[in-house]
Amino acid sequence: MTAPLLEVEGxxxxxxxxxxxxxVALRAERDEVVSIxxxxGAGKSTLLKAVYGLVRTSAGSVRLAGEEIAGVRPDRLTRRGLNFVPQLDNVFPSLSIAENLKVSALALPRAERAAALERVHDFFPLLRERPRQRAGTLSGGQRKLVALARALVTGPRLLLLDEPSAGLAPQAVGLVFEKLAEISALGIGxxxxxxxxxxxxxxxxxxxxxxxxxxxYEGSGRSLLDDPKVAELYLGGLSRSASSSISTSTPDGMNPPTK
Ligand SMILES: Nc1ncnc2c1ncn2[C@@H]1O[C@H](COP(=O)(O)OP(=O)(O)O)[C@@H](O)[C@H]1O
Ligand SMILES: [Mg+2]
Structure with missing residues (x-):
């Protein structure tokens, strides 16, 4: 049996x-999308930062594909296939799109950089269309795509994303979630x-x-969505199946799930 891609215990x-x-415990299998x-203030960002070596851990274990990584430096983790996109400050605003990606590619051996950049350009056409535009002048959604591309350049097996849709206009939220589905389809956790x-x-x-x-609570995405207790406490109202017969409005101005 192969070890989970990520396993956090205690x-x-x-x-x-x-x-x-x-x-805290957390597990992600290969190819999985996992949401926290x-x-x-619950500690969600702290959890991601602790996994990525940005916050010191005092007990417990963090294993990447079976290997203990608690306390390993972020740059080392990036080389081992784990990358993190923070909620804020995830691009260099004064650098161009192309420069932002090149900086990320420095984590790779020199011989691999060009191919890695090329792969990402195929994935985000915008990067090919406007390579010289400064990241700071992009819309929030485009900037988020650049942040994702910066992480993808390093060839991750697993991406840790802190609030990828925060602060984005509804259309941009849709775009980011579409990209996440595409990234997942590539086999990246x-x-x-x-x-x-x-x-x-x-x-x-x-x-x-x-x-x-x-x-x-933990469970499949669907089971959490359908759990009335989770809906009441954490999703801002009745579970979707229960509320759909009462009201078509979505709580908290959220977009309804597409499925
Ligand atoms: N750099 C920091 N220094 C001290 N306390 C912090 C720091 N970052 C977060 N905290 C505290 O840790 C707790 C969890 O924060 P955080 O992980 O950001 O929660 P969440 O992401 O779930 O909103 C909060 O009480 C917060 O005030
Ligand atoms: Mg947070």
Whole structure:
């Protein structure tokens, strides 16, 4: 049996003396899309940062394809096939699109860079059309695509994404989720934190609800969407199946799941 792509067990992490994660578990199999949802301050971003070596862990384990990576530096993790797209500051605004990608490609051996850049250009036509445009002048949605492309350049097996759709106009949200589905179809694992919880769960093989630094619920994306308790506590209202007979409006201005 092959080890899961990512397996987190009993993870404790925090800032200074303050513990934020109190023994969190998480698993992502190869090719899976996994969503982490939960209230503000639950520790979702801290979890991603702890996995990616940006926040110090004090207990527990983080294994990438069976190998312990807790405490490994982010740049090393990138070379081992794990990459992270933070919610903010994920592009260099004063650099052009092409320059942004080239900076990411520096993580690769010199001989592999050109091919890696070429692959990403095929995936995001915009990058080929406007390579010299400064990233800072792009719309929020386009900038997010550049951030995703920057991560993809490094040839990840698994991407950690913090709030990929946050702050985007509804149309851009749709575009980003479409790209995530395409990335998943390439066989790249995705673990994302999302406020747009219904949409994220609809795309996810597996979902986790994190609350107060602990696992609260987990299950298939569908089972979490259909769980009335999860809907009430974390999805802003009745579960979709229950609410559809009452109202066609979507809670919190979210877009309805496409499936
Ligand atoms: N750099 C930091 N220094 C100190 N405390 C932090 C820092 N980042 C986050 N926190 C605290 O950690 C807790 C969890 O934050 P976070 O992981 O950002 O939650 P979420 O992403 O679920 O909203 C919050 O109480 C937050 O105030
Ligand atoms: Mg966060």
């Amino acid at each position: 993870l404790e992490a925090g800032y200074g003396d303050v513990l934020v994660l109190h023994g 949802i939960g209230p503000n 995705i673990v994302m934190v999302e406020q747009n919880a219904r949409r994220a769960l609809a795309l996810s093989h597996r979902g986790y609800v994190l609350d107060l630094g602990r696992n609260a």
